[in-house]
Amino acid sequence: MAAGQALLDTGFAHRMKALACTAPLHDLDGRKSAVQAADFTVYQMSELALHAIDLVTLAMDFDAGASPERVVADLSTFAARQVPERPTGEYERVARWVLENLINVGSADRGFRAVYGLTGADGHYERRDFDFKLLEEVPGADGDIYLRASNEAVNVLVGALEIDIESAQIAADIRLETLIRRGRLSDAQAAAQAARYRTIQYGEMLRQRLEATSRDVRSVDWLTSMPDFIAEALEHIEARYKAENAILVNITDVRDTADTPLRKQQAAALVEIVRDCLRRHEQLQAGLQNAGRRFRAEQDRQTFAPQPARADIDLHAQLLQPVLALPVHDADGVLSTFFTREAGLTIPLALRLVDLFTALVTPPIERELLGGEIEEPELSDEPEPPAFPDECYDYLDGLLDLDPEAPRRLSGLLEEARELHPELPLLLVVRVLALAAQEIGPARRHGAESVLIAVDDGTVLEDDEFAGTDLLVARAVLVPPQELEEHSHMGGARADDPRLSLPSMRERGAA
Structure with missing residues (x-):
């Protein structure tokens, strides 16, 4: 396949993934008529799903997530605005139904799967799986369960997928400053919200790498990749501080000199959004400064952690001496039971140096960027016999x-x-x-x-x-x-x- 065709297929896969991330939202409107507990057909479920993702994303901090009960309460107000004449208790049921479907409670791994296809180098059409989540339940430090929005969920809010966060943030800042200077405050508010989503996404990337380090320090490259990432993130924060402080000064002047209540209200909302971006930058900076210390602590903990204690058997006192005192007939059953459970049914081969060297020099298998190929199932043409005549x-x-x-x-x-x-x-x-x-x-x-x-x-x-x-x-x-x-x-x-x-x-x- 030519290089241009490969880039075309990769871009096509990204677009298919972006489309797949919105499918669960549209599916809510398709399944709302099947709910028998109440008539949910009057609600715009895809709009409520977007509000739910927005509420969880904005409520997330670097170390904590969003409270499910708070999200349900806030989402109920949006449902009440759509259909004001319904009972109050129904709004909460609608909010919980939307939230449970975004978490995908009914599935085993609580995730979504989309299937798309690409044309390989030999012209063969291959189907691939794309697994993703929108909202995830994570345990908190206090033992409660919190919600966090995934990268795919944030991309649904900003209408993009797998783009460079730094470039997107710079472009959003330039666009925001231009809109403020031209007085287009309604468009500037949408640009400011998109810039805040990018800030949240940047912090989520750091949090995921630190969590992976807590599980296994070897899963993250702390020799090259992670130091480069921390340096780039600190440069990102410094540039964002300068840009957002300048934007804050401009929009504050617009708010103070606004001649209409609507314009003053829009400017005040922009001031709050930019201040929230600055607050999140402070959290991100604190996490970056603490990242090296956290890595060293996890390295010490995982390296020098004591091995789990096992109850060893004293073969001489607990097996040999008692067996020697038994008749041969009785001792044979005891020894057969012991060695069967101790050695197992098959005895593993002794480790050879050549096997160890081969395992060490064999490079790891890289995960396919666009997912693995789906094998076509072999389906039988015979009809399934009926359960009853x-x-x-x-x-x-x-x-x-x-x-x-x-x-x-x-x-x-x-x-x-x-x-x-x-x-x-x-x-x-x-x-x-x-x-x-x-x-x-x-x-x-x-x-x-x-x-x-x-x-x-x-x-x-x-x-x-x-x-x-x-x-x-x-x-x-x-x-x-x-x-x-x-x-x-x-x-x-x-x-x-x-x-x-x-x-x-x-x-x-x-x-």
Whole structure:
């Protein structure tokens, strides 16, 4: 592949990664209609997700993260602004749902994965994996759990991916100063926020390297890379101090001489953002000055840490002498047990000098920048056999076609099912258990006229194959909300009480 084509593919991969980082936000709007606890379709979930990432990013410090409860409380206010007429408790549920999806609570590693493809040197199309996270839960020094935004999450806020932080910061400072000088304060506020995100990203890079040093000092190059990084970071802070102090002076003059309340408010917001940037630079400088001392402390701790204590066996006193006092028949079992567990099933080969030299001079395998190639799975064309025969589903529909005035017991349905098909009782039990767990509220919202339900009234199931409760299965007629309101005005039950849609099944079932 030509060099130009390689650069083109690398740039294409970066764009695909940038697009993948925004996919979880758009997915929230696609899945909000599937929530059955409440009607979330009226909320703009992608906007709330951006607000959540922004809240976590701005609340992060060099040593601490954002409090989840504080983020939920602040995010609830944004949800309330979108739909003011909803109950207060629903806003908090919406905020928690958005936050849990950004953390990806349902997955094993709590991360996201995107698949993209590149054309290799031989013209072959290769699929690759891109794993990333947006919000991460990290333990705090006080034992609590805090949230931190990843680099991919910050890049979602500023609309870029894997760019040079130093160059981006200089460009943001120049653009901010130009916008202030031209009086475009609304655009200047967006530029100042982007500059602050870059400052946070720079500090996050240092924090990750120091955490890696705490785990293993050999994982970070403290001989060349880390000293160069610290020197560049200190130069970065010095340049940013000069630029941001100059910007602060200019914007303070604009704030003090503003002739309209809106312009004064925008200038005051810019002053707070630039001051926050200066505060974060102070934190970053303190971390850089302490980095060398922290490395030396971790090096001493990991080098001279005592080896874990192990309970050694006294072979002479605890094994040899007791075994010599035993008969040969009994001693054989004791020795066989000991040597089997001590030596294992296979004995490792002795280490040779040539093997040790080969392991030391072999360079480490570098990780592919764009991810490894995905192997195409071998899929079978044979259809998966059904769990139950087709005629069982026809019999099931007939059994559950109940009259609203005549509920039936599960035991009676099981007896009739055994006469129709030998596999029908299990399918019937699975269906009835699903009926017992369903909610009437979603069916009412979708305009259904009736719904099948199963009620547990405490009757024990007497059956040779199944055990538990003899559920009462019935078809409940759903009364329209207008009739429920009329009924409530006449002195009946509340209009929002779902029990109005149920017949009196306890009395009819007993019959």
